[in-house]
Amino acid sequence: MLCFTLLAAGCSTKQVVVEGNFPKPLLDPLPITLGVIYPSAFAEHEFFDEAKGRAESDWLVKTGEAQVEFWDILFDGMFDEVVHIRDWETVQRRAAEIDGVLIPAIGDLQYTIPTHTNVKIYEIWMRYEFRLVDIAAIHQQEDGALSFNPDEHLAAWPITAYGKTPTAFLQTDEEAVNLAAVVALRDAGAHFVTSFGATPDIAVWLDGIARREQDAALSSSDDASGPQPIAQSSETSSSVEREPDSGGTL
Amino acid sequence: MSMRRAEKQLARVTGLILLALVLGGCVNATVDEMTYNEPVAGIGESSVVILGRRHKPDYDTEFDFIECIGDHIHSGDPSIEVINEIAFINQFYPWFEPRTAPLQPQTIDQLLQLPPVAARFDEIKLEYMIWIDGNTENTESTGSMSCGIGPGVAGCFGFGTWGTESEYEATIWDFTDKVEVGRVSAQTSGQNYMPAVVVPIPIIAPVQGTACDSLGDQLLEYLSAHH
Numbered sequence: 001m002l003c004f005t006l007l008a009a010g011c012s013t014k015q016v017v018v019e020g021n022f023p024k025p026l027l028d029p030l031p032i033t034l035g036v037i038y039p040s041a042f043a044e045h046e047f048f049d050e051a052k053g054r055a056e057s058d059w060l061v062k063t064g065e066a067q068v069e070f071w072d073i074l075f076d077g078m079f080d081e082v083v084h085i086r087d088w089e090t091v092q093r094r095a096a097e098i099d100g101v102l103i104p105a106i107g108d109l110q111y112t113i114p115t116h117t118n119v120k121i122y123e124i125w126m127r128y129e130f131r132l133v134d135i136a137a138i139h140q141q142e143d144g145a146l147s148f149n150p151d152e153h154l155a156a157w158p159i160t161a162y163g164k165t166p167t168a169f170l171q172t173d174e175e176a177v178n179l180a181a182v183v184a185l186r187d188a189g190a191h192f193v194t195s196f197g198a199t200p201d202i203a204v205w206l207d208g209i210a211r212r213e214q215d216a217a218l219s220s221s222d223d224a225s226g227p228q229p230i231a232q233s234s235e236t237s238s239s240v241e242r243e244p245d246s247g248g249t250l
Numbered sequence: 251m252s253m254r255r256a257e258k259q260l261a262r263v264t265g266l267i268l269l270a271l272v273l274g275g276c277v278n279a280t281v282d283e284m285t286y287n288e289p290v291a292g293i294g295e296s297s298v299v300i301l302g303r304r305h306k307p308d309y310d311t312e313f314d315f316i317e318c319i320g321d322h323i324h325s326g327d328p329s330i331e332v333i334n335e336i337a338f339i340n341q342f343y344p345w346f347e348p349r350t351a352p353l354q355p356q357t358i359d360q361l362l363q364l365p366p367v368a369a370r371f372d373e374i375k376l377e378y379m380i381w382i383d384g385n386t387e388n389t390e391s392t393g394s395m396s397c398g399i400g401p402g403v404a405g406c407f408g409f410g411t412w413g414t415e416s417e418y419e420a421t422i423w424d425f426t427d428k429v430e431v432g433r434v435s436a437q438t439s440g441q442n443y444m445p446a447v448v449v450p451i452p453i454i455a456p457v458q459g460t461a462c463d464s465l466g467d468q469l470l471e472y473l474s475a476h477h
Binding site: 021023024025026027028119121164165166183186187189190191193194 | 308309310312340341342343344345347348349350364365366367370385
């Protein structure tokens with residue numbers, strides 16, 4: 001019975017559902033209304049690694065919930081308003097006020113534990129692929145799901161993140177991997193905040209928004225009685241019609 | 251014959267236990283200090299934060315070690331307000347993460363250009379920022395121990411020993427003038443023993459605790475008007 005238990009323990013799957021308390025960033029929010037779409041692959045992200053030998057265990061690391069929780073808090077602190085785009089109705093209703101739509105994806109996730117490396121450190125490394133698209137690039141598919149053309153982006157940039165935690169007394173492998181994942185998420189946020197404005201395409205986009213707001217302020221002071229032109233509305237509708245649904249389903 | 255061998259082995263382990271009890275708890279400590287511009291009248295109502303360095307690839311300064319030093323300073327002089335490290339890092343997220351934490355006191359000015367960061371620093375009245383870099387590691391181990399389990403009986407027999415070394419350096423930044431005003435370092439080492447006759451009895455040398463006390467005493471002496 002004992003032998004069977006030991007054998008079973010060796011072959012079992014170690015599962016981690018990443019959990020943590022994430023702080024609000026200490027920032028002056030950018031005067032931007034940002035749309036955010038978490039694709040299902042992101043919101044339900046999990047990582048499975050099959051054991052290489054009998055002495056090792058399979059690993060299943062579920063980061064999806066923590067990803068959504070973490071990035072929600074970060075974006076809320078970083079931008080004036082964040083609009084979660086979950087359906088076509090939101091796209092249509094809020095299109096005029098949304099400056100851009102951010103779509104995060106996890107490109108890669110790697111982990112190491114002491115049994116892999118003989119180093120007393122648990123590590124998690126992640127590579128994100130962020131895409132910023134115009135609201136006009138979001139389409140509705142026949143089944144109602146949202147999609148976008150990947151080539152139709154305002155900016156696309158990677159963010160890497162790293163988290164490590166040393167082995168500690170009375171800490172299980174699962175707890176240590178969870179902690180490393182939380183550190184990696186925090187690192188991803190720090191990397192995102194510090195590199196956002198420095199990404200060339202983002203800088204161009206931010207300049208465009210600032211210029212548009214200046215122009216709007218000037219025109220409103222010149223002609224206070226006239227209605228505000230929604231410059232993007234005609235582009236939006238033509239772009240939606242023009243572009244095929246060739247992009248990624250969200 | 252086997253009885254005599256067992257008696258001999260028991261005598262050897264008993265001898266090792268006695269030796270371990272004599273040597274157990276022995277820790278060697280070396281402390282170096284170089285400080286200037288001491289606040290002779292103390293730091294008044296200002297606060298101090300103690301932070302661990304965690305940007306090196308092969309180790310992190312332990313959170314519990316930072317807490318230990320903070321507790322040591324506060325218990326030595328309750329008038330000194332030591333801000334909790336995790337609370338501080340969370341309050342200032344993402345500016346004190348391993349990727350973003352300032353490595354030089356001069357770079358704090360860049361952080362203070364961010365209005366919410368500057369406002370929060372004003373709120374907490376920070377006078378000193380102390381960075382601790384280092385860690386505690388186990389070194390070479392020797393000995394052997396075997397454990398067995400049978401119907402109604404279980405136990406271990408043998409002897410193990412391993413070393414522990416701590417090496418920490420505290421760098422004190424004067425937050426008002428944005429300059430480094432001192433460094434204190436502590437190196438400690440000790441030997442741990444684990445004799446086992448049926449039940450293993452660990453005799454752990456308080457290496458990290460001694461490093462905490464040594465570093466804490468020096469920092470307390472620097473910060474407190476009463477020491």
